[in-house]
Amino acid sequence: xxxxxxxxxxxxxxxxxxxxxxxxxxxxxxxxxxxxxxxxxxxxxxxxxxxxxxxxxxxxxxxxxxxxxxxxxxxxxxxxxxxxxxxxxxxxxxxxxxxxxxxxxxxxxxxxxxxxxxxxxxxxxxxxxxxxxxxxxxxxxxxxxxxxxxxxxxxxxxxxxxxxxxxxxxxxxxxxxxxxxxxxxxxxxxxxxxxxxxxxxxxxxxxxxxxxxxxxxxxxxxxxxxxxxxxxxxxxxxxxxxxxxxxxxxxxxxxxxxxxxxxxxxxxxxxxxxxxxxxxxxxxxxxxxxxxxxxxxxxxxxxxxxxxxxxxxxxxxxxxxxxxxxxxxxxxxxxxxxxxxxxxxxxxxxxxxxxxxxxxxxxxxxxxxxx
Amino acid sequence: xxxxxxxxxxxxxxxxxxxxxxxxxxxxxxxxxxxxxxxxxxxxxxxxxxxxxxxxxxxxxxxxxxxxxxxxxxxxxxxxxxxxxxxxxxxxxxxxxxxxxxxxxxxxxxxxxxxxxxxxxxxxxxxxxxxxxxxxxxxxxxxxxxxxxxxxxxxxxxxxxxxxxxxxxxxxxxxxxxxxxxxxxxxxxxxxxxxxxxxxxxxxxxxxxxxxxxxxxxxxxxxxxxxxxxxxxxxxxxxxxxxxxxxxxxxxxxxxxxxxxxxxxxxxxxxxxxxxxxxxxxxxxxxxxxxxxxxxxxxxxxxxxxxxxxxxxxxxxxxxxxxxxxxxxxxxxxxxxxxxxxxxxxxxxxxxxxxxxxxxxxxxxxxxxxx
Numbered sequence: 001x002x003x004x005x006x007x008x009x010x011x012x013x014x015x016x017x018x019x020x021x022x023x024x025x026x027x028x029x030x031x032x033x034x035x036x037x038x039x040x041x042x043x044x045x046x047x048x049x050x051x052x053x054x055x056x057x058x059x060x061x062x063x064x065x066x067x068x069x070x071x072x073x074x075x076x077x078x079x080x081x082x083x084x085x086x087x088x089x090x091x092x093x094x095x096x097x098x099x100x101x102x103x104x105x106x107x108x109x110x111x112x113x114x115x116x117x118x119x120x121x122x123x124x125x126x127x128x129x130x131x132x133x134x135x136x137x138x139x140x141x142x143x144x145x146x147x148x149x150x151x152x153x154x155x156x157x158x159x160x161x162x163x164x165x166x167x168x169x170x171x172x173x174x175x176x177x178x179x180x181x182x183x184x185x186x187x188x189x190x191x192x193x194x195x196x197x198x199x200x201x202x203x204x205x206x207x208x209x210x211x212x213x214x215x216x217x218x219x220x221x222x223x224x225x226x227x228x229x230x231x232x233x234x235x236x237x238x239x240x241x242x243x244x245x246x247x248x249x250x251x252x253x254x255x256x257x258x259x260x261x262x263x264x265x266x267x268x269x270x271x272x273x274x275x276x277x278x279x280x281x282x283x284x285x286x287x288x289x290x291x292x293x294x295x296x297x298x299x300x301x302x303x304x305x306x307x308x309x310x311x312x313x314x315x316x317x318x319x320x321x322x323x324x325x326x327x328x329x330x331x332x333x334x335x336x337x338x339x340x341x342x343x344x345x346x347x348x349x350x351x352x353x354x355x356x357x358x359x360x361x362x363x364x365x366x367x368x369x370x371x
Numbered sequence: 372x373x374x375x376x377x378x379x380x381x382x383x384x385x386x387x388x389x390x391x392x393x394x395x396x397x398x399x400x401x402x403x404x405x406x407x408x409x410x411x412x413x414x415x416x417x418x419x420x421x422x423x424x425x426x427x428x429x430x431x432x433x434x435x436x437x438x439x440x441x442x443x444x445x446x447x448x449x450x451x452x453x454x455x456x457x458x459x460x461x462x463x464x465x466x467x468x469x470x471x472x473x474x475x476x477x478x479x480x481x482x483x484x485x486x487x488x489x490x491x492x493x494x495x496x497x498x499x500x501x502x503x504x505x506x507x508x509x510x511x512x513x514x515x516x517x518x519x520x521x522x523x524x525x526x527x528x529x530x531x532x533x534x535x536x537x538x539x540x541x542x543x544x545x546x547x548x549x550x551x552x553x554x555x556x557x558x559x560x561x562x563x564x565x566x567x568x569x570x571x572x573x574x575x576x577x578x579x580x581x582x583x584x585x586x587x588x589x590x591x592x593x594x595x596x597x598x599x600x601x602x603x604x605x606x607x608x609x610x611x612x613x614x615x616x617x618x619x620x621x622x623x624x625x626x627x628x629x630x631x632x633x634x635x636x637x638x639x640x641x642x643x644x645x646x647x648x649x650x651x652x653x654x655x656x657x658x659x660x661x662x663x664x665x666x667x668x669x670x671x672x673x674x675x676x677x678x679x680x681x682x683x684x685x686x687x688x689x690x691x692x693x694x695x696x697x698x699x700x701x702x703x704x705x706x707x708x709x710x711x712x713x714x715x716x717x718x719x720x721x722x723x724x725x726x727x728x729x730x731x732x733x734x735x736x737x738x739x740x741x742x
Contacts, residue, residue, distance in 0.1 A: 207627050256578050256634055257645025263631040274628030281649060 001163075001182050002170045002192065004029030006037075006147065007308050008184035009154035010319045014327035015182075016161035023164045030151035032186050033315060036204055036284030038233045038241040039081070039150070041065055041317045042142040044112045045089055045222050048103070053341040054293045055110065058314060060338060061321035062141065068320040069145065075160065078153035081146030081235055087220040088126055089114070090136035092268055096224035097134045104137045114139045128217040128270050144220050144233050147316050173305050180330050180361060182306045186287040187250075189309040193299055196347050197310050199250040199285035203258040204243035205266075206280035207273060215240050216272050223269040230265035232273070240276060242266045245283075246313070252283040288312045289347070296322060296342040297335060303362050306330060307344050333361040372534075372553050373541045373563065375400030377408075377518065378679050379555035380525035381690045385698035386553075387532035394535045401522035403557050404686060407575055407655030409604045409612040410452075410521070412436050412688045413513040415483045416460055416593050419474070424712040425664045426481065429685060431709060432692035433512065439691035440516065446531065449524035452517030452606055458591040459497055460485070461507035463639055467595035468505045475508045485510045499588040499641050515591050515604055518687050544676050551701050551732060553677045557658040558621075560680040564670055567718050568681050570621040570656035574629040575614035576637075577651035578644060586611050587643050594640040601636035603644070611647060613637045616654075617684070623654040659683045660718070667693060667713040668706060674733050677701060678715050704732040 001012045004026030012022045040046075043058035069082045089104055091097030107114045116137045123129060125138065159165060173181050173192055183189050187199040209215045215234035222231045233241040245258045259281055267274045289295055289310040299305045308326045311318050325336045372383050375397030383393045411417075414429035440453045460475055462468030478485045487508045494500060496509065530536060544552050544563055554560050558570040580586045586605035593602045604612040616629045630652055638645045660666055660681035670676045679697045682689050696707045 205627075210624070253581070253648040254650075255645070256576075256647050256649045257638065259630065259649050260634040260638055260645065263627055264635065267628065267631055274626070274631065276627050277624040278627045278630050278652060279625075281652070 001025065001184065003184035003186060003188065003309075004155070004165060005032050005034040005184065005186055006150055006154060006315055006319045007311060007322055008182070009151065009158050010323035011182055011184055011308055011326045012163045013154060013158040013161055014323040015330055016158060016163045018327055018331045020331060022162070023166055024158070025166050025168055025170045027167055027169045029155060029165060033284045033286050034147050034151050036202060036282050037147040037316050038204060038231065038243045039145045039147040039316050040087070040142065040220055040231065040233060041144055042087060042139070042220070043317065044107055044114050044139040044142050045087055045104075046314065046317075047107045047110060047112055049106060051292065054314070057321060057338065057342070058317055059112075061318045062143075064320035064324065065143065065317070072153050072157055076153045076156040078149055078156065080149045080153060081237070082143065083145070083236070084143045085218045085220070086138060086140040087142035087222055088122065088136050088138055090122065090129065090133050090221060090223045090269060092130070092133055092223065092225040094134055096226065100136070100224050113141050126217050126219055126221070128272055129221070130269055130271050133269060142220065145316065146235055150316065150319070173302070175304060180304050180306055182308055182326060182330065184308040186309055187285050189287065189295075189307060193305065193307060195295055195299070195307060195309070195344060196290055197287045197295070198248075200288040200312065201247040201249050201251065201283055202244040202286055203247075203254055203262070203281070203283045204241060205259065205262055205278060207240040207242060207276035208279045209238040209240070209276055212238060214238055217270060221269060223265065225265035225268040228261055228265040230262060230269065232266055232270060240273065242273075250285060252285065254281045254283050286312050286315070294318060294322070294342055295344050296326060296339050297329070297344050298361055300345040306361065329361060335360050372396065372555065374555035374557060374559065374680075375526070375536060376403050376405040376555065376557055377401075377521055377525060377686055377690045378682060378693055379553070380522065380529050381694035382553055382555055382679055382697045383534045384525060384529040384532055385694040386701055387529060387534045389698055389702045391702060393533070394537055395529070396537050396539055396541045398538055398540045400526060400536060401519075404655045404657050405518050405522050407573060407653055408518040408687050409575060409602060409614045410516045410518040410687050411458070411513065411591055411602065411604060412515055413458060413510070413591070414688065415478055415485050415510040415513050416458055416475075417685065417688070418478045418481060418483055420477060422663065425685070428692060428709065428713070429688055430483075432689045433514075435691035435695065436514065436688070443524050443528055447524045447527040449520055449527065451520045451524060452608070453514065454516070454607070455514045456589045456591070457509060457511040458513035458593055459493065459507050459509055461493065461500065461504050461592060461594045461640060463501070463504055463594065463596040465505055467597065471507070471595050484512050497588050497590055497592070499643055500592070501640055501642050504640060513591065516687065517606055521687065521690070544673070546675060551675050551677055553679055553697060553701065555679040557680055558656050560658065560666075560678060564676065564678060566666055566670070566678060566680070566715060567661055568658045568666070569619075571659040571683060572618040572620050572622065572654055573615040573657055574618075574625055574633070574652070574654045575612060576630065576633055576649060577653075578611040578613060578647035579650045580609040580611070580647055583609060585609055588641060592640060594636065596636035596639040599632050599636040601633060601640065603637055603641060611644065613644075621656060623656065625652045625654050657683050657686075665689060665693070665713055666715050667697065667710050668700070668715050669732055671716040677732065700732060706731050
């Protein structure tokens with residue numbers, strides 16, 4: 001295993017549960033995109049035009065989340081902050097509402113559970129919303145967890161299942177008989193594998209309700225505020241995550257302009273947030289691919305190297321399905337059909353430069369397997 | 372000495388230079404209001420209605436700054452970031468400009484050096500200003516230094532002059548023959564002395580120009596932006612301080628609303644600041660008095676205790692005059708006439724509850740003096 005974010009830790013846990021000896025390399029487990037993520041489990045409101053196959057995977061993984069969370073908490077005692085209050089999508093102005101409505105109409109068309117609400121219903125459901133908010137919709141099945149608690153729980157669970165976590169990085173993928181290497185290194189996958197994974201910068205804020213109180217709202221709020229998309233994720237412990245920029249750049253500086261835009265949109269939608277403490281401003285790098293979908297499967301020409309990266313904005317929601325299916329692939333050599341759209345050989349490569357496409361791991365690699 | 376902010380350190384340095392044995396108590400020197408201050412030396416644009424005596428003291432101290440800075444840098448080698456580019460006062464909207472103009476007309480009326488500029492002159496002088504800025508004025512003698520460098524320099528200078536810095540606090544002021552205690556404890560003075568010093572919260576941001584460049588503007592900018600007062604202090608090393616709230620409360624939490632208002636005003640006035648890194652958000656507590664002027668002199672009934680606190684928003688500019696005159700008072704027993712308006716007995720006290728007013732230190736205390 002290379003990479004100790006949520007994907008790497010979860011794959012390692014699942015592999016170890018299946019009897020595989022796992023050594024996981026990461027100089028600082030959980031310190032990458034997992035540390036910055038907001039933790040929305042949003043297959044519905046994250047269903048975007050042109051991403052049908054990804055939408056299917058998001059929905060599948062979201063359905064696995066309740067059992068996954070219960071098992072993980074059972075194994076570790078860690079409360080993941082799993083909340084099922086659901087997500088409100090709202091528009092501040094008429095233009096914002098029109099933009100939001102176009103997307104949720106598309107989501108309704110896919111048969112996804114999203115319900116338009118009258119403004120009075122919206123306000124009854126979430127009185128903290130600004131009186132300026134023009135309208136919205138409710139996605140009851142779009143839930144949330146706290147990614148930092150998830151990292152802590154996965155690490156404990158993995159170690160208890162026998163995973164050895166080594167605090168050093170990996171700079172090359174040597175071939176060793178009987179060993180499969182899973183690369184869950186986020187944006188680090190490019191240097192290791194040549195896969196076209198690009199860093200996509202996200203800036204995010206963490207606020208905290210004053211005086212130890214819980215936030216004054218309970219739904220995840222996905223809003224459009226004067227053209228600015230923003231989400232607000234309230235946690236029971238008082239934290240509210242406000243995110244996130246999506247920037248095609250690879251630095252992790254926090255910029256004044258991004259903080260301004262996020263705060264303005266947040267306060268426009270939920271005015272009481274102005275009185276919350278601003279406790280953290282942070283930027284991370286999501287691993288993005290050319291089609292914004294993850295890469296889940298063996299590398300062309302290197303069946304002993306299995307990629308599990310490119311999760312972009314969806315790493316948290318995709319953790320259960322990734323862990324289950326990659327662990328299955330590693331232990332059985334057979335790729336679940338769900339993985340077919342996410343093979344590593346789908347990106348354009350020069351003809352003849354790589355071995356024939358494959359989504360399975362050869363049987364000879366599986367004897368005496370470690371990963 | 373009680374208190375190792377800029378006032379305490381400077382008084383200690385000056386006392387030690389005059390041959391007084393000085394022990395300075397502070398559990399964390401320089402970590403209070405001095406650490407949060409922006410460092411404007413602004414006797415002109417800080418001249419407010421109804422504060423004539425304070426204005427005189429500010430102007431006197433500002434005149435001492437060039438020699439004070441030169442002496443301090445000469446004694447320590449520390450570059451204080453002293454800049455003499457001057458201060459621009461600007462108004463974003465017509466209403467903002469009207470408000471700014473009323474104040475600078477008052478300042479002109481006092482004979483202070485402030486010069487209204489035509490918009491074209493303003494833009495020629497500072498091209499980074501937003502095209503929306505309606506007008507402004509120039510205060511050539513309002514300079515700036517970096518307070519964190521000032522703390523470092525004063526500490527070095529004080530220690531080299533023989534001051535003993537003790538990293539413990541003081542909870543009571545015992546009487547000891549031959550010892551004068553100077554209380555420069557900022558907001559901590561209330562508990563020690565009973566003086567009516569209240570904490571006035573200030574939130575401030577530190578930005579940094581990208582890629583190690585200096586900021587794209589060189590003047591201190593004092594602006595009014597849609598009713599929001601803000602200042603921008605550019606340093607040669609790339610830092611820009613954006614401040615500050617003035618809040619009658621005593622917590623040091625950074626609030627989302629304050630950061631939003633400061634960033635919005637800053638970016639409205641100087642748009643390029645949106646691209647700067649946001650590197651620090653911090654709040655401090657200024658020591659304020661009922662008339663917003665400092666307390667400089669012996670306590671009623673306790674001629675062995677000399678207050679040097681209550682500097683509120685003016686601690687940095689008032690450092691030289693405070694250090695000079697308090698050191699004179701401690702070593703000679705005679706109060707400079709400049710100190711008369713700032714005596715500790717000027718606040719309302721029950722008749723007969725205190726000893727007669729005094730601004731001097733009795734001669735018997737001065738034999739074998741230490742402080």
